[in-house]
Amino acid sequence: MSTPSLAALPIRRLTLRDLAACADLSEDRGWPREEHKWGLLLAGGTGYGIDDPAGGLVTACVVTEYGPHERPELAAIGMVLVAERHARQGVGRRLMRHVIERTGPTPLTLHATVYGRPLYEELGFKVIGQAEMVRGVFTPDGAESGVFTRPATAEDLAPVLRLDEEVFGTDRTHMIARLPAFADQLRVAEENGRITGYAAAWPNMATQVVGPLVARDTATAKALVSSLAARTDRPLRTDIDIRHEDLLGWLKERGLASVGFNAVMTYGIPELPGDWTRRFAPLTVAAG
16 A cells, blocks of 8 residues: 555644654654643644654644634744654645644744744744843852742732733733643742732753743843742753843853744734733743
């Protein structure tokens, strides 16, 4: 019996039952397996993929929608991967076109590597910004910031969600509400009983990823990062909007080094909603 062509293989929805296959696909392309992150994305978003008749997945991606369930206001595309043995055969283009068709009029966003960017530009995505990934062992400077931070409690969820919607520009309750279980740490900055920022640190292989990082100003963002770093012995990793030059410079002074850049891209909207001045780092580049 002949093997079906790639173009004939159906695209299907992925579920948490596909977590191991998604992690295998990451590993196949030289990425970390990131099973913890895949679990969050498949639980909170919609996975799409193509099964390989020989076993495993030909390709996969995850779409995370935000806003009203019946009328999403923004969707983030992430973890777009094609198995090495099927690369450069148009599979990724076919999967992306399927996602664009399925999301309809919903505006899209993604973080693109230098390798993926040409495909996304071909499909109509526009570059609107850039994020810099930094990683390393954080060295505290010993200075008092004057910003009070503490562990988040159950009572903080409602004000954190209100702040997040204001800064992100649309409701993402279904993802932020998962942070207490997903992250090792979830902390808030507070002034006079009002939450002025929040941040999480979650495990990803040998590092702790700081994200999301939402703060009233740079001083608050620094205090949140410092408080997270003080409570882990792992290196930190985060993706910072390059417009936050002060925070990036400070992180590098504290021991984090630049790893690379991703282009922030949109489809259907000229800019991302919300307030970028208070949005320092995404939950993960795959989910915005």
